[in-house]
Amino acid sequence: MIRKLLIANRGEIACRIARTASVMGIETLAIASAADVRATHVLACDDVFHLGGNTPEESYLRGADIIAAGQEHGADAIHPGYGFLSEDPDFAQAVLDAGLIWVGPPPSAIRAMGLKDNAKLLMQNAKIPVVPGYHKADQSLNVLRQAAEEIGYPVLIKAVAGGGGKGMRLVEQASDFEVYLTAAQSEGRSAFGNGRVLIEKFIPNARHIEIQVFGDGQSCIHLYERDCSLQRRHQKIVEEAPAPYMPNAVRAAMGSAAVRAAETIGYSSAGTIEFIVDGSGPLNVDSFYFMEMNTRLQVEHPVTEEILGLDLVAWQLRVASGEKLPKTQSEIVFQGHSVEVRLYAEDPQVEFLPSIGTLHHLIFGPGLRVETGVQTGDLVSPFYDPMIAKLIATGPDRATALQRLLRGLKLTQIAGVKTNRDFLISLLQHPEFIVGKFDIGLIGRDLPAMIEVTPPSSQEWALAALVSMELSTLAQELEFQGFSIFTPSRQQVVLLCQDETKLIHVSLKGVRASVEVDGTIVSLHFVEQGWRVVGERQIATVFAARKAYLFTAEMRVFDCPDPLDHTASVKSHGAITAPMPGL
Template identity: 55%
Template sequence: MFSDADAGGAACGAGRPGGADRPAPVGESYLRADRILAAALDAGAEAIHPGYGFLSENPDFAEAVEAAGLAFIGPPAAAIRAMGLKDAAKRLMAQAGVPVVPGWSGEDQSPGRLLAEVERIGFPLLIKAVAGGGGKGMRLVERPEDFAAALAAAQGEARTAFGNAAVLIERYIPSPRHIEVQVFGDGTRAVHLHERDCSLQRRHQKVIEEAPAPGMTAAMRQAMGAAAVRAARGHRLSRAGTVEFIADPSDGLRPDRFWFMEMNTRLQVEHPVTEAVTGIDLVEWQLRVAAGEGLPLAQDAIPLSGHAVEARLYAEDVPAGFLPATGRIAHLRWPEGLRIETGVRQGDAISPWYDPMIAKIIAHGPTRAVALARLAQGLEATEVAGTVTNIAFLRRLLRHPDVRQGKVDTGLIGRDLAALCARAAPDAAVLAMAALAAAGLLDGEPEHAGFALWGPLRRTVAFGDGGSAWIETLGPGRHRIGTAAGEARVERRAGRWWVDDAPAPRAVRHSGGVSVWAGDGEWHVVLPDPLMREAVAAAGEGVLRAPMPGLVKALSVRAGARVRRGDGLAVLEAMKMEHRLTAPRDGVVEEVTVAEGDQVEAGAALMRIGGEAGDG
């Protein structure tokens, strides 16, 4: 038996942040090593698998597991520490004969020494936190006059994020490819399981990964794989690891134009694409090696079949700068035929305490074109409601002509960000289906319904943003719908809806309102709710509660303020719409329990109103 201490730290963490007996912040929940060890021992586990989140590269946790008499299904603590600091890792790689980017990674962090090294390296250059990751403590500097300010900013961010202000400086390679190699060792031998391309990034964080790398040549794969194996052997890697490189693609992928970037002594989030093209279960290998077995396969026996692509589905607001989003998953539908890795189920909450990754969606095919097409179809069939996601962004990215042709680099998303993040306005077909769903007519209606005494029945549907639509029922399953985007004729044929003789967008009504999906767009409409007008707790009319999960965008009153029924008290932002919460009664605001910028769950108390406006 074994215990999985951290199944990714992203999807699982995002889905279930715990209940009242388990505080949500990670330091008080799933990063509590003492509780994890106690649970493992109580369960009679023999080993702990750390997943691929925070605990997988925590040397103190690895040592605590071993001290408790359990096997740690990951690298030894010494190996984690050796690769944990970028400057030390870079020196180790250079000693092992692995090509490294020209730069400075010494212990002397004095301004004079750093300036001297900058003059030697030249511009443009990158400042990187030695203990960093995820783009934190990293700055691109293109001009000498910007160096001092960028250095101070990088050091300050590094100190805050990692408790270590030390930085290294590297030559910046314009428009590089980010290619990493999966390696595996048993402490004596090491092999590589081919490469992955992770060039499609935003803010230095991966978005789409694929294996093998587009345009990879046999000579380049041999050189990069050999360098990765030397890196693994250099510190006697045990279990899984990833050696990450940057490559200059300006003249194609060449063996003399790639450099070591960093090494991770764990499984990566994108390891499923390697499993797909090799047919190897990497977690099984981890278990076997942890049990004392040697590597299951020699280098020349590791297969490479077809192509695999992975997309990371996040709860985030892309047009707003990829800001993390929250909410409760009111509706969830996954595509068939693809590998879905997730810890989120319908009804789960996406909280502000964890990484907002909802799932990894992986497609495999005999060729890159087939794999891309399967992933694109899968994303079009994916439905998530209750929070905004990056799914429209992913769909557009997969259609990008350079992505289709394999002309990827780390700057592609940044160059075309405006087009990739554009938010399309809903057309008449989308609004018509939203109105149909809001009226409860998606499943049709009885044949006798829909007729008034002197003509077709006409009804009005109100949306939560103040908009509305009218529906004129012409007969069973036949409607004429008027919206702000124009009129549309909607008809149900053979069990599916058509709008103006074209297949209708997919729509669903759920606890959070109505959601509609069409092409690469998704639209969410919140419906008016009696709770929204009053937002009053059943237990007492003096408590103003949040009618849905959302962000406290604004507070109009403070404690002590006198209010009258209907006065505006707060603005709650949910599903990218603002909702005005009003006073349920006359009285005095006795307590405000939230602040602007707080994320709140449905039912959370926002303020308490007591007394009467005229009372002293």
């Protein structure tokens, strides 16, 4: 068995691997960039090697230094997680050449599946269906244009290397082909150092369904499917297992094809065979096509673990130590349903741009499995993927799992950065997703409605005003002292939300407040949990970095300018007043 494991990654996956290793009695060695010196994954491990640098190139992609660190610190194995060096066959080979255990598939398998065109040719030879397309070496414009004509529009242009939607373009008519080809080639060269592309028939109403496989170098089994069809720009957002409306015959056919694909390359460890499925009608055994193989542990592996009651990281460590597969195919039986969402620090209102900043407040909702690599006080860095957490809910059926996930999301509180929380809530309540009949294009079709925001109510403006005044402690002390004044104190507060600025008048008398918002009077009182609008349910609130956060089903964030630092022009009933009154 492995004694000490170097985890060549960061964030939630490093924490995930460390957790299982600890349970198995394996000592763990973290690596950390300068930006990650006090990161959660460092605290989760027994030992740490500081790589220095900030960008991936300066830190987590320094393969030779990572291997040397493992040797110097007594590690006998390296787990790459996902991303970074996880699918680099040269790094895998270098680990083995250094006399260390590589917790992953053989370098030859990674190399065989590393380029999409080569992988598709391998699958064709193994009698596994692939999407009709052009996968050859000739990359001249005329040849590629002719291939697209023969395949028939619409077509997809795909970079042969990498993944994550980079180097991919949908071309719906011949006149656009050259422009999109140039863009795909340029993106492929920039992201993967390879400008080669393949051309494929575009499958309308497609679903993205993948099969989890696991091998020990001698044989492989499948661990059923995951539906990853909810995507934005080819990036997965929601994953679930099993796939909705999956006939047993199709499940068996896809599982058999995936195992055949893995055994073709002598696969070992965890991997995923991804299929594109024609969702224009009921699924059948002729409606799925091989797309690519991910030769690593997938981001979305928790939903598979949840329905099978397995620990895939433990399986990886055991197989890497020389053990055979822990179970046979007949022993793998799924129960229930599991759904995962990816919670990101990003702004849906600005093209989902990453939101950088400090997590001043972070509480995840109840009833969820949480896979995260951050905690309150951590910085969401500009150097790495801005994922905050993967949130997973499981139940005896799909409806229960979705209900638990939705409730957990609504009760998740994050202050300090913008997030896609409200977008995920909207997505989980989309009618097509609720009934399980959706395809890859759902988000693209309905995105404007999913990210639409409603203006705050008068009650929310009033509550935010009191939160911004940080009067909770004072009000509580006044209540305990039985103190009151004959005339309520009257103060003014300026708040900004959704590009709207309001001047709000607050009258206080002990633990009671009367707040005027655009001529509407809102009554609030202070209770043990904080300020509460009279007659309304309690809303969780936080004040951090001059912002008031209201954690409702639609999260509200109010900017609170510091009156000592600024003046402001405030529209009130059509008038403009300045400067901002002091408190």
